[in-house]
Amino acid sequence: MTTTDTDYCAALVRGLDRDRYIADLFAPADKRGALFALHAFNAEVARVREAITNPMAGEVRLQWWSDALIGGARGDVRANPVAGALLEAVETYDLPRETFFSLLDARIFDLYDDPMPSVNDLEGYAGETSSALIRLATIVLTGAADRASAEVAGHAGVAYAITGLLRAFPFHARRGQCYVPLDILAAHGLTREDAVSGQASPALRAALGEMRALARRHYDKAIAALAGTDPANLPAFLPLALVPGDLSRMTRPHDPFTGVPALPPLLRIWALWRGARSLRRAV
Secondary structure, eight states, X not given: OOOOHHHHHHXXXXXXXXXXXXXXXXXXXXXXXXXXXXXXXXXXXXXXXXXXXXXXXXXXXXXXXXXXXXXXXXXXXXXXXXXXXXXXXXXXXXXXHHHHHHHHHHHGGGGSOOOOOOHHHHHHHHIIIIIHHHHHHHHHHHOOOOHHHHHHHHHHHHHHHHHHHHHTHHHHHHTTOOOSOHHHHHHTTOOHHHHTSSOOOHHHHHHHHHHHHHHHHHHHHHHHHHTTSOGGGHHHHGGGGGHHHHHHHHTSSOOTTTOOOOOOHHHHHHHHHHHHXXXXXXX
């Protein structure tokens, strides 16, 4: 049985990004291939650090994707199933390549252990990665370029990204990586080294609580902005529905360097289904 580029992308997203995979299934069948391509591309670039031995090698990999998008990569780019599907989606839906370039530039941060300087920098990073993916998905779904959808995408992406970074805090800390902004750490008398030390403290818990509050503010703004948006865009916004539950579980007493147990997959699917109904009522 022949595996198509779309089949490959769907399997990749299902394995590495289950939230977006389930959300994509809520989209019309003729749009899913492009959404799988977008999210497979994101999965590939998000895991570059795990596949390299040094940051420069990672930058080379990210540059390959930039070259592929502008037609400058060596060899048959479309032989790569994710690149092939992505280029087809870009051409079919006239997706802005500049958005992909900004996303790839933002992902360079992941390759190094530099601290996140400020809340503003964190929001910018989340905007150029998570929010950008949502915005691209709305273009696939409706071709929308309206201000309302852009506003929802902006806040939803930041809320979802920060919540994801908080879930991954133990993993990042173990490898010496810190996404908690220095200005938040400093406000609680902490340094980057404290945040990756493996030693929990009331001050660190307070700093992470401030991160949760930031994610919640963006979530609330995204929900408020949903009114008046095209309901056809809801699959792009659907992962937002998981944010409140994830944030709530993080408020339970736990060791920040261990984290809280993940929601079982079936319950996460159920939460997305419930979220779809809730978001439909919000538009």
